[in-house]
Amino acid sequence: MPHCHTYLKKLRDHGYRITPQREMIVQIIAHCGRHMSAEEIMEKVREKTTSINIATVYRTLDLLVENGLASRFDLGNGKTAYATSEHGPHIHLVCRHCGSVTEITENDISASLDRIEDIYDFDCRPYHFSIHGLCRDCRDSMTD
Amino acid sequence: MPHCHTYLKKLRDHGYRITPQREMIVQIIAHCGRHMSAEEIMEKVREKTTSINIATVYRTLDLLVENGLASRFDLGNGKTAYATSEHGPHIHLVCRHCGSVTEITENDISASLDRIEDIYDFDCRPYHFSIHGLCRDCRDSMTD
DNA sequence: TTGCTTGTTGCGAAGGTTCGCATCAAAGGA
DNA sequence: TCCTTTGATGCGAACCTTCGCAACAAGCAA
Incomplete structure (x- = not known):
């Protein structure tokens, strides 16, 4: 369920200004059930107005991530994607060899996350992160 | 302790060719006890020869990471750093707000890693990854 | 040692992201 | 409503990383 208003309210509560650009960006990533690249988000905004710039998209996404409203994913090969926190917490096992x-x-x-929260007083949730390693197939196919 | 020869041997065993450029890059990141950026590594190689190009540095680093001989760190603000696996496995808790x-x-x-290895047959070690979240100070300073 | 095969390099261009700065406009107060 | 403050935007430049391709050279076999 998208909660544009919740997101916008949080931003406002944190002292940020609500601009048309930010509204549109939040709307788009909240309603789209998957992760999107900055470029994709800009194209969606462009369908509504020409008054948007890629730098603004990046800045808004940074803002959302910084405030825990969205997450950033490194998809490898130099691509980055974003999704709202509603996308749900999860962990990716990324094979460093085949990229699966x-x-x-x-x-x-x-x-382990509970433990980290206890010991380090570090709030891990909601979380999205990647653990890089070797999948079974690649491990088997390597003589080492 | 640096093991240039071990690294180079592993590359050769995997069917890769050993070029002067690769030797120098491996030597530098193996002997330097910390993580380095691609640019830093190139400058170090430049002290020995002009025959090196930043694209080659990136390609060699990719190769080392892919084969488990080095690790890649996302330092935030668009920077990436590399270190040999000897740098030791570890996890960074990165505050998404203040960057600490x-x-x-x-x-x-x-x-948890044992569990992941068992269930998913995914080799996590040696590992380097980051968990993004909120440090205590930032959490306290946020009204939320 | 010589020649061949094919992986590797350097170069320039392109792609993705960040930055600096002048202009603009959101939010709050008068 | 109008004004003021200051954060946000758009633009262009810069930065980091990747890509395509022609030239080069590592490794192997003879």
Whole structure:
């Protein structure tokens, strides 16, 4: 469920100004159920107005990430994607050899995150991160 | 302790050719006890020869990462750094608000990594990854 | 040692992201 | 409503990284 207003309210509460550009960007990434690149987001905004610039898109996305309203994904090969936090917390296992991505569930790592929150007083949630390593196929195919 | 020969041997064993450029790059990142940017590595190589190009540095670093001989770190603000695997496995807690970085130890997450290796047959080690979240100071200073 | 095959390099261009700065406009107060 | 303050935008330049391609050279076999 998209909550544009919640997002915008949070931004305002944090002292940021609500501009038409920010409204449109938030609307788009909140309604789109998947992750999107900055370029894609700009094109969507362009369908509504010409008054948008790629630098503004990046700046707004940074803002959302900084405030925990969106997450940034490094898709490898130099691409980055963004999604609202509603996309749900998860972890990607990325094979450093073939680039394959496996999504794992919260349960698999929940205990460790609890531990990190306790010991370091660091708020990990909601989280999105990648663990790089070797998938079974690549490990098997390497003589090492 | 640097093991240039071990690294080069591994590359050769994997079917890659050993060129002067690759030798020098491996030597530099193996002997330097910290992480370095591609630009820094190129400057170091330049002290020995002019026959080096930034694209080659990037390609060699990709190769090392792909084969588990080095790790890539996203330092935020668009910078990337590299270090050999000897730099040791670790995890960074990166505050998405102030950018502060806390390094945590293997113990804190070891159990979860074991679990991931068991269930998904995915080789996480040696590992370097970042968990983004909110440090205590930033959490306290946010009204939310 | 010589020649061949094919992976590697350097170069320039292109792609993606960030930055600096002048202009603009959101938000709040008078 | 109008004015003021100051954060946000658009633009162009700069920066970092990747890509395509022609020339080069590592490694192997003879």
